[in-house]
Amino acid sequence: xxxxxxxxxxxxxxxxxxxxxxxxxxxxxxxxxxxxxxxxxxxxxxxxxxxxxxxxxxxxxxxxxxxxxxxxxxxxxxxxxxxxxxxxxxxxxxxxxxxxxxxxxxxxxxxxxxxxxxxxxxxxxxxxxxxxxxxxxxxxxxxxxxxxxxxxxxxxxxxxxxxxxxxxxxxxxxxxxxxxxxxxxxxxxxxxxxxxxxxx
Numbered sequence: 001x002x003x004x005x006x007x008x009x010x011x012x013x014x015x016x017x018x019x020x021x022x023x024x025x026x027x028x029x030x031x032x033x034x035x036x037x038x039x040x041x042x043x044x045x046x047x048x049x050x051x052x053x054x055x056x057x058x059x060x061x062x063x064x065x066x067x068x069x070x071x072x073x074x075x076x077x078x079x080x081x082x083x084x085x086x087x088x089x090x091x092x093x094x095x096x097x098x099x100x101x102x103x104x105x106x107x108x109x110x111x112x113x114x115x116x117x118x119x120x121x122x123x124x125x126x127x128x129x130x131x132x133x134x135x136x137x138x139x140x141x142x143x144x145x146x147x148x149x150x151x152x153x154x155x156x157x158x159x160x161x162x163x164x165x166x167x168x169x170x171x172x173x174x175x176x177x178x179x180x181x182x183x184x185x186x187x188x189x190x191x192x193x194x195x196x197x198x199x200x
Contacts, residue, residue, distance in 0.1 A: 002059060006045040009038050012159025014152055014186055017061065019044060028061035029082075031090035032151035037063055040159065051082050060086060070094050070131075077126045079119060088112045101131045149184040150175075156190045162197060170196050 010025050011018040017038055018025045028046055030038075038044050046061040047068040060082055062068040067089055074085035088097060091112045100108035101124055109120035150171050157167035170193035177192055178184035 002048050002050050004045060004047045004065075005059075005061075007043060009040050009042055009044050012038055012040060012155055014156040014159075014190060017044075017046070017159070019046060026059060028059045029086065030061040031086055032155060033090065034061055034063045034067075035155035035159075036151050038155075040161075058082070062089070066094050070097060073127065073130060074123070076130075077123045079122060084112075084114045087114055098131050101127050104128070149178055149186050149189055152186045153189050153193055156186075157193055157197070160194075166197060167193075170194075 005019050005021050005026055005028065007019045007021045009017060010020045012035055015035075016027050016029050017035060018027050020026075028048060030046070034046065047063070047065045048059045048061050049068055049072055051058045051060060060071065062071060071082075071085050071089060074080050074088060075082065088109075092100065092108065096108065099105070104124050106117060106120040106124070109115055109123060110117055115123070153174070154164075154167045154171050157170055158164055162170070173196040174189050174192045178189055
């Protein structure tokens with residue numbers, strides 16, 4: 001089990017980062033919030049959870065150990081796989097997720113793409129006694145899809161070598177394309193942003 005990795009950030013993609021550890025580049029699947037805190041060339045420490053399948057070994061990365069622990073707890077719920085667990089932590093902060101499960105707030109849980117009402121009920125039923133209470137007062141609101149795509153596209157552009165300022169300008173330029181969709185396509189918006197930057 002690889003509990004965490006530490007090393008310089010070699011690359012940042014739309015949904016992953018490559019961290020150089022001992023001359024080896026480890027690709028780690030990360031949520032937008034984790035990616036937003038990384039900068040190419042700078043050293044980073046990412047808490048990781050390894051998922052072993054017959055045909056793959058995949059590292060999932062998190063900004064801290066708390067998010068990692070919650071990810072692994074979510075995986076114990078029936079029907080929750082790594083992608084869904086990571087999506088939950090991309091949309092909800094750890095304490096927002098704890099609060100939603102502890103208070104049986106299904107309306108918050110179904111904001112996560114892939115979790116319907118029955119899935120939310122199952123998560124509450126199976127995890128309510130395990131997840132614990134929020135460690136601090138829950139503030140803010142869930143990261144909506146309209147906000148999530150911005151972080152992902154921005155991180156993708158920075159990972160491809162554009163400056164944060166140029167990336168922000170490109171995100172602003174493609175915002176009208178995302179305005180009409182409740183779930184904007186990040187790959188399509190990233191391509192549109194790259195086209196905008198190439199014309200600039």
